[in-house]
Amino acid sequence: MVGEAEHGHRLTELLRSNTDALVAAWVEAVATTLRGRTTGAELERDFRELFTSLLPVASGDGRDLSGHAYAELRSLLGDLSRSRARQNFSPSETASSVFALKRVVFELVNGQDDAELFRQVLSFSTLLDGLGLLTFEAYARAREEIIKEQSEQLLELTTPVVKLWEGVLAVPLVGTLDSARTQVVMEKLLEALVETGSEHAIIDITGVLAVDTQVAQHLLKTVVAARLMGAECTISGIRPQIAQTIVALGIEFGDIATKATLADALRHALRRDGVEVVRKGERGAL
Amino acid sequence: MTPRSDGPEELPIRADDDVVRVRQLVRTYAQQVKLSLVDQTKLVTAASELARNTLVYGGGGFARVEIITADGRTGIRASFHDEGPGIPDLSLALADGWSSGKGMGLGLSGARRLVDEFDLDSEVGRGTVVMVVKWKR
Ligand SMILES: Nc1ncnc2c1ncn2[C@@H]1O[C@H](COP(=O)(O)OP(=O)(O)OP(=O)(O)O)[C@@H](O)[C@H]1O
Ligand SMILES: [Mg+2]
Numbered sequence: 001m002v003g004e005a006e007h008g009h010r011l012t013e014l015l016r017s018n019t020d021a022l023v024a025a026w027v028e029a030v031a032t033t034l035r036g037r038t039t040g041a042e043l044e045r046d047f048r049e050l051f052t053s054l055l056p057v058a059s060g061d062g063r064d065l066s067g068h069a070y071a072e073l074r075s076l077l078g079d080l081s082r083s084r085a086r087q088n089f090s091p092s093e094t095a096s097s098v099f100a101l102k103r104v105v106f107e108l109v110n111g112q113d114d115a116e117l118f119r120q121v122l123s124f125s126t127l128l129d130g131l132g133l134l135t136f137e138a139y140a141r142a143r144e145e146i147i148k149e150q151s152e153q154l155l156e157l158t159t160p161v162v163k164l165w166e167g168v169l170a171v172p173l174v175g176t177l178d179s180a181r182t183q184v185v186m187e188k189l190l191e192a193l194v195e196t197g198s199e200h201a202i203i204d205i206t207g208v209l210a211v212d213t214q215v216a217q218h219l220l221k222t223v224v225a226a227r228l229m230g231a232e233c234t235i236s237g238i239r240p241q242i243a244q245t246i247v248a249l250g251i252e253f254g255d256i257a258t259k260a261t262l263a264d265a266l267r268h269a270l271r272r273d274g275v276e277v278v279r280k281g282e283r284g285a286l
Numbered sequence: 287m288t289p290r291s292d293g294p295e296e297l298p299i300r301a302d303d304d305v306v307r308v309r310q311l312v313r314t315y316a317q318q319v320k321l322s323l324v325d326q327t328k329l330v331t332a333a334s335e336l337a338r339n340t341l342v343y344g345g346g347g348f349a350r351v352e353i354i355t356a357d358g359r360t361g362i363r364a365s366f367h368d369e370g371p372g373i374p375d376l377s378l379a380l381a382d383g384w385s386s387g388k389g390m391g392l393g394l395s396g397a398r399r400l401v402d403e404f405d406l407d408s409e410v411g412r413g414t415v416v417m418v419v420k421w422k423r
Contacts, residue, residue: 180302210309210327212334213390241327248328249335249396250382 009059011120014108016055022104023048029100034093050076051101058124065130077131081138085146091139098132161192168200168269169193170262172237174207182215186222193231200269201226204262206237216251223256232272234258236265294352299340299366308337308349312364315351319360319422328400329362329420335393336366336416342387344368344414354419361402361421369413376406 015022027043034043053072060069077098084094102125109121161171171189173182189201203219205211211219223233236259238246246253259265267277295315297308312333316326333349340347347368354363373379380398385391394416398404403419 209313210331210334212331212338213392213396214334214338217390241324244324245327245331245400248399249331250392250399251390251396 009120010114010117011105011109011124012055012058014117015051015058015105018108019048019051022101022108023051025104025107026051026101029104030097033096034089037087037089046080047097050080057127059120060127065134073131074134077135078138081135082142085139085142091136091143094139095132095135098128098135102128161188163196163198164202164266165270167196167198167273168202168266169196169198170202170204170266172204172207172262175209182218186218186225189222190225190229193226193229199231200272201231201233202262202265202269203233203235204237204265205235205242206239206262208237208242211242211246211251213249213251216246216249220253220256232257232269234265234268236260236262294350296348296350298346298348299337299368300346301341305334305337305341308351309334311349311351312362315353315362316420319353319362321362321420321422325420325423329364329418332397332400332418332420333364333366335397336364336418339393339416340366340368340370340414344370346370347413359421361419363417363419365415365417367413367415372410372412372414373406373408374410376408380406 023044026047027040030047031038031040031043050073053076057069057073064070065074080097081094084097105121105124109117161169164170169189169192171185173185189203192198193201203222208215219235223235226233234257235253238258238260257265257268259268270277295311297311298304299308309330313326313330316329321329333351337349340349344366345368347366347370349364349366351362351364354361378384380395381391382395383391394406397416397418401418402421403417405417406414407416408414
């Protein structure tokens, strides 16, 4: 079978009529370097798909890879790079999958005394170079996405909102608070208030190293937002050095309830709900 | 009596993460000269404010942190440099509660109260340098 547009293009015809052998050789060349980390069947499937979308453009000059003609190839290579990046293949291992096809094609035409074919193979090889670079870029983008995802997951992991009591949520803030982290914590707390229908939130900052104007602003906004939703916030665990710093900075917490410890804050919240926590034996005295 | 400086260290301020890094560097220095916990926290908080201003208003720049000694005292000096738009009205910028953006307007004035020495040098169109010192008591 000969395509219409590529009719008469020697290399395209050769590639098409030798598809099975070429794909097999390509898989074999790559399988040796990626051995054990991907199956031959997977490679066979990926490469056959790539090969098929290469055929219509094998006669092109490959100069404008961002053009419409290369859209399908670009998306296939993008998928391939992303899955390679997720499987922890290196960028050069990923790009060399594409370059490996060059040798396979060179071997196919090796020994043929055909100047026109030779010229076509050269330009095909340039096309593969360009596609290899595309793969490289797609790989780098995919890695960035993965790293971003992971740090977002880390953010989520390190900010647990816990239910202390029926209607009382607490979020302990720990370590160095940057803007992104504080924001995530505060959003999660507000979401959790809605989900659980809680009326009290305790933000415990015992583990926080410093409170600057930005962190304070996030805290204040959260308290105001919680109030609008009908919930009361208490800030607990303000240590002496933090308290002095907040005062010197000039930040005013206004009428926001603050408590020395998380336990005090919980007691405060429960009392507002009409629950009194007393020690055994104290009960009679009250 | 120019203070003897001790191995200044510089860090770029180009993104949010850098502000965190500057804060950590300042804390390391403050611990090294054994500032009290309160003074460490005050200095770190001031550094956090100034580094963020460098980033947000100065369009980025760098921070320099060093140990200094003078008259037998030891302290930490931190300075924040940018080549941004500069501050047209210094007294307004230093007023509590004034912000040209969406801040609380307490960073600059608050930082001044948190440290022992504060120097603000700004020129419109050229940039801003803020220098602070906290002495060990
Ligand atoms: N490095 C700088 N370059 C240019 N302008 C600055 C710089 N630092 C501060 N300013 C100006 O001074 C104003 C006051 O700064 P300050 O840090 O006190 O408040 P803020 O950053 O606006 O809010 P906050 O720090 O309380 O979150 C800023 O709004 C800004 O206009
Ligand atoms: Mg500020």
